[in-house]
Amino acid sequence: MKPTDITNPEYFHKVVDCQYACPAHTNVPEYIRLILHENYTQAYMINWVSNVFPGILGRVCDRPCEPACRRVRVENEPVAICRLKRVASDNRDEVQPLLFRAPKKKNGKRVALIGAGPASLTVARDLAALGYELDLFDDQPVAGGFIRSQIPSFRLPEEVLNTELNYILDMGGITTHFNTCVSDIRDIMDKGYDAIFVGTGAPRGRDLPDLPGRKEGD
Structure with a gap:
């Protein structure tokens, strides 16, 4: 019998619906099991490795995993997978020693990242750990992009945002x-x-100055 190939996302489509529904295919059953045993730090790290911003996503993710949850087949509500991600983030210990670090010896490659939102920061995290030298450009005074400018602080506290972004910027x-x-x-x-x-990203829509009635809408 061939060993199970869990590198293929289609495997999770067959056996773990919530994990398949997650765009990052985060190991949902494993981090929930760790939370059950109050191992919040490792639960956080499972999320950090796969979806980069657990503390942020635990507050603002649109949770595609939950409609796929098998619990809805027998109960009216799915497991609160997104909120459990926040539980792991809010109750973890210090994770800095567990995070990726840039190696002292670089690989000789230089990469420019234009924009300092979640997309560029995700690329920065993965490439810095591989020894790339990165230059990150943004017209704002701080990193964050849309997640800083468009999500209100009562939904995403600035302290949580800064902590998760600095995990990458300090690598x-x-x-x-x-x-x-x-x-x-x-x-x-x-x-x-x-x-x-x-x-x-797409921070500004394109104006349509010649559209009838456009000026009346200002």
């Missing part, structure tokens, strides 16, 4: 360039980077 190997607007990508391309990641 090493990441040089930040805040208050720096990249208006022409050619300015970055001319600096000899091995790769450029554009994670600028």
Whole structure:
């Protein structure tokens, strides 16, 4: 008999519906089991490795895992998977020693990241741990992008946001360039980077000045 290949997400589609429904395929049953045994730190780390921002997602995720939860087949409500992610985050011990760190010996590759929102920060976390030297550009004075500017603090406390972002920014190997607007990508391309990641999101809709009635809506 061949061993089970859990690297294939389709496996979870067959046996763990909630894990398959999660875009990051986070190991939901395992971190719930750890929470049951009050091992909040390891439960947090399972989430951090796969979905990067557990404390943030435990508050704002739209929880696609919960409609897929098998409990709805026998009860009216699913397991509160998203809230349990927050439980792990709020009750964990210090995790800094467990997080990825940039190696002292770099691999000689330089990457520019345009935008300091969740997309670029996720790329930064993964590449810094592999020895890449990263330059992170954003026109705002601090990192966060949409999760900082669009989610109210009563829903996502600034302390939680800053803590999770700093876990990445403090890894090493990441040089930040805040208050720096990249208006022409050619300015970055001319600096000899091995790769450029554009994670600028969609902060502003396109205006339609010629649309009838547009000005009356101002």
